[in-house]
Amino acid sequence: METKVLPESLRVINIGLESFADDLRTEGVPVVQLDWRPPAGGNARLAALLAELDDEE
Amino acid sequence: MSIKDANQECVNRIQDGTAVWVDLLLARDAVPGMDDYTVFHAGPPLPWDRMPGPMRGAIIGASLFEGWAKTPEEAIALAESGRLRFDSSHHHHAIGPMSGIITPSMQVNVVRNDRFGIDTYSTLYMGIGKVLRHGAYDETVMEKLRWMNYDLAPLLRRAVHAAGGIDVKSIVAQAVQMGDEMHNRNKASNALLIVALARHLVAVGEAGEVARALKFIEDAGHFILNLVMAGSKGIMDAGAGIPGCTVVTAIARNGYETGIRVSGTGERWFTAPAPMIKGVYFPGFGPDDASPDMGDSSITETVGLGSLAMAGAPAVVEYVGGTPAFALETTMKMYEITVAENRAFRLPGLQFRGTPFGIDIRKVVKTGITPVINTGIACKRPGVGQIGAGLTAVPIECFEKALEAFAATRAATAQAGAA
Numbered sequence: 001m002e003t004k005v006l007p008e009s010l011r012v013i014n015i016g017l018e019s020f021a022d023d024l025r026t027e028g029v030p031v032v033q034l035d036w037r038p039p040a041g042g043n044a045r046l047a048a049l050l051a052e053l054d055d056e057e
Numbered sequence: 058m059s060i061k062d063a064n065q066e067c068v069n070r071i072q073d074g075t076a077v078w079v080d081l082l083l084a085r086d087a088v089p090g091m092d093d094y095t096v097f098h099a100g101p102p103l104p105w106d107r108m109p110g111p112m113r114g115a116i117i118g119a120s121l122f123e124g125w126a127k128t129p130e131e132a133i134a135l136a137e138s139g140r141l142r143f144d145s146s147h148h149h150h151a152i153g154p155m156s157g158i159i160t161p162s163m164q165v166n167v168v169r170n171d172r173f174g175i176d177t178y179s180t181l182y183m184g185i186g187k188v189l190r191h192g193a194y195d196e197t198v199m200e201k202l203r204w205m206n207y208d209l210a211p212l213l214r215r216a217v218h219a220a221g222g223i224d225v226k227s228i229v230a231q232a233v234q235m236g237d238e239m240h241n242r243n244k245a246s247n248a249l250l251i252v253a254l255a256r257h258l259v260a261v262g263e264a265g266e267v268a269r270a271l272k273f274i275e276d277a278g279h280f281i282l283n284l285v286m287a288g289s290k291g292i293m294d295a296g297a298g299i300p301g302c303t304v305v306t307a308i309a310r311n312g313y314e315t316g317i318r319v320s321g322t323g324e325r326w327f328t329a330p331a332p333m334i335k336g337v338y339f340p341g342f343g344p345d346d347a348s349p350d351m352g353d354s355s356i357t358e359t360v361g362l363g364s365l366a367m368a369g370a371p372a373v374v375e376y377v378g379g380t381p382a383f384a385l386e387t388t389m390k391m392y393e394i395t396v397a398e399n400r401a402f403r404l405p406g407l408q409f410r411g412t413p414f415g416i417d418i419r420k421v422v423k424t425g426i427t428p429v430i431n432t433g434i435a436c437k438r439p440g441v442g443q444i445g446a447g448l449t450a451v452p453i454e455c456f457e458k459a460l461e462a463f464a465a466t467r468a469a470t471a472q473a474g475a476a
Contacts, residue, residue, distance in 0.1 A: 039423050046457060049464045050423050053060060053303070 063301035067320050068397040068415050070173065070295045071360070076226040076288025079169045081181075081214040085161035088178045090149045092161065094125065097146040099157025099353040100311025101326040105136045105143065109312035109348045114192025114439030115156035116141070121194060122202055123160050129194065129440075146353060147309055148324075151178040152290045154282060155190040155352040155435055155443075156312070164210035168225060168287035173295040179287040181205050181213075184277040185443050186339075190352075191435040193442035205273075212270055215261035216254055223253050225288045228281065229362065230401040233412065238370035240354055240363030241377050241431050241446055243279045250274065250281045286353060289360040298323050300470065303463060304396065305416040308359045308428065308451055312351035312435075317455045319418055322462050329454035334434050336447015337378045348437040350449045355430045361399045361414025364429040364448070365391040369404040369412075377431040377446045387429050388413065394420040394428065418463065421456040 012031040014021040021033040040046035058066070084091045091097070096116055098108075108116070113136070120132035120141075135141060146152050151159055158180075159165065165178040180190075187193040189202060217223060229239055232246035239246060251274055258267045274280040290307070297306040302320035309316055316326040331349035338344070357363035367373060368388035371381035379387075388404070391413040398411030416428055427450045434445040 037425050041425050041453075043457075046422055046460065049460055050419055053419055053460075053464060053467070 058301045060301050060303055063299050063321065064304055064396050064415065064417065067296040067299050067302045067304045067306075071292055071414065072397070072400050073172050074226075074292030074295050075169070075171045076224075076229075076285075076291060077169050077171060078166060078217055078223040078225050078284050078288075079176075080167035080217060081164050081210045082167055082178075083161070084151075084159050084163045084165045084178065087165055087167060087176075088149050088151050088159065090144070091159070092142070094140055095142045095144075095161060097144055097149055097151055097153075097157070097159040098311060099153050099155065099351060100145060100309045101314055101316035101328055102145045102148070103143070103311045103313055105141070107313045109351065110437045110439045111192030111348050111351065111435035111441075112156040112158070112312055114194055114441075115158040115189050117439060118189045118192075118194030118198060118202070119158045119160040119163075121199060123162050145309070145311075147290075147307055147318075150176065150290075150294070152286050152353045152356060153180055153190065154182070154286065154354040155433060156192060157190065157353050162206070164206050166284055166287055168284055168291055169222070170288070170291035170295055173291075175291045175294055177287040177291040177294070179283040181210060182277055182280045182283040185279070185433070187442040191433070191442040192439050194440055208266065209270055209273065212258065212262050212266055213254075216257040219257040219261050220253065223250070225281070225284045226292075226401060228253065229285060229288075230403075233362070233366055233369055233402045234405050236370050236372055238363055238366040238373055238431070239285050240282070240357040241279075241433070242370045242373035243281050244372075246281045246285070247274065247278060250284075282354065285362070286356050289356040289362065290353075293356065293359055296320055301467065303418050305359060305418060305428075305459075308355040308430070309353045310350045310355065312348050315350060315451055315455060317451065317459060319459045319463060322459065322466055325462065327455045327459040327462065329452035329458075332449050332452060334432060334447040334449045335378065336434050336445045337376065338434070338445035339443070342436065342444035346436050346438070346441075346444055348435045350430065350432060351435060352432060354432060355451075358428050358430055359416065361395070361402060361412040364388075364431045365395070365414065366402060366404065366412040367429075367431070369406055373431065377448050379448060390426050391428065393424055394426050396420075418456045418459045421453070422460050425453060427451050427453050427456070
């Protein structure tokens with residue numbers, strides 16, 4: 001008997017490289033790409049300033 | 058005061074602000090610091106040698122209008138001689154779209170924020186295409202400018218007085234529910250302005266001049282924009298200068314740099330090179346003809362209109378480019394970088410959710426989402442005028458610089474308090 005790893009209708013939220021989402025789209029799989037980037041674009045100095053100022057929330 | 062409390066104070070002041078068109082006056086009589094040979098312009102302060110073509114063109118036109126020069130060549134020589142005093146309109150309770158040029162003999166709208174006792178000034182909107190603010194200055198432009206200044210403005214003054222003032226904020230609140238975003242889509246608001254003015258114009262004017270005035274306001278399409286800009290600045294200025302506040306109180310561009318001001322850092326500008334605009338061009342023009350982003354009209358975005366209200370104005374994409382889905386997405390993104398939702402400006406398509414406002418420099422730096430601006434495009438060559446409209450964004454660098462300065466100010470204040 002065949003066991004399916006994934007359900008028949010796959011719907012995907014992709015976190016990370018958008019090319020993964022593009023490949024799935026090509027295959028006709030519904031996919032939502034999460035628009036995410038590291039805080040302050042990964043700039044450690046600005047991220048530290050943000051953390052300092054976020055404390056006041 | 059905590060940042061949270063400071064931001065809330067700023068939000069409260071913005072929510073409570075009013076914008077009533079109360080008068081039209083000569084700039085030399087009304088605008089603080091406006092003397093002879095004085096030129097106020099859009100954006101952060103900028104010397105003549107860095108001004109882009111359309112701003113130079115508008116200064117040439119203004120010099121001809123003032124009688125400071127008889128030819129464009131004389132006007133350029135005058136500017137190069139150092140005889141003209143240039144400054145940012147923002148430093149003088151004034152504001153202007155595109156080049157934003159204001160000189161002493163121009164009539165200005167007076168828009169009042171009664172609640173906080175602030176009057177803000179703007180020139181009269183001239184139309185699209187070949188107009189002074191986009192750097193055009195041929196005789197047709199000069200003739201229109203003279204008619205607006207010496208015929209239209211006095212008539213409007215009498216009508217505005219007869220009306221006891223025109224409530225611009227109220228018109229905006231209605232128009233946002235009728236498909237306007239108030240920067241490049243003013244179809245409903247301009248019509249509402251005409252409705253508010255018409256019976257008073259008829260009461261104070263002669264039939265021919267009233268008909269011409271109404272036709273001009275209708276044809277200009279965005280006549281109300283300059284009133285909304287002055288009103289927006291008056292409202293945002295009430296929220297300026299609050300220690301500990303991270304809300305942006307001005308976004309302005311001079312075609313060389315884009316600058317922002319933040320409530321908690323007072324009158325300082327944080328600037329970055331002005332970006333180009335992705336847009337829709339008038340026939341015969343293209344990106345190679347375009348000047349970088351320019352004008353004070355981004356005060357509409359600062360107060361939560363313009364691109365921040367695009368979800369309620371899908372038709373604006375026919376003018377600035379994009380799709381209705383993009384318009385919705387833009388507004389939804391702007392909620393990510395703002396601290397409040399406007400009580401007066403509500404979007405029916407979003408279940409009457411208030412437009413996002415109170416751009417927080419921390420949220421912009423954290424998310425990398427920058428405020429989108431929809432705007433006109435001027436030709437880079439002086440004398441041509443507007444060649445299209447489109448979309449751009451405020452550079453992230455402005456917010457990064459502001460955040461660093463804000464943190465330094467905050468640290469210095471804490472240190473002084475502890476000493």
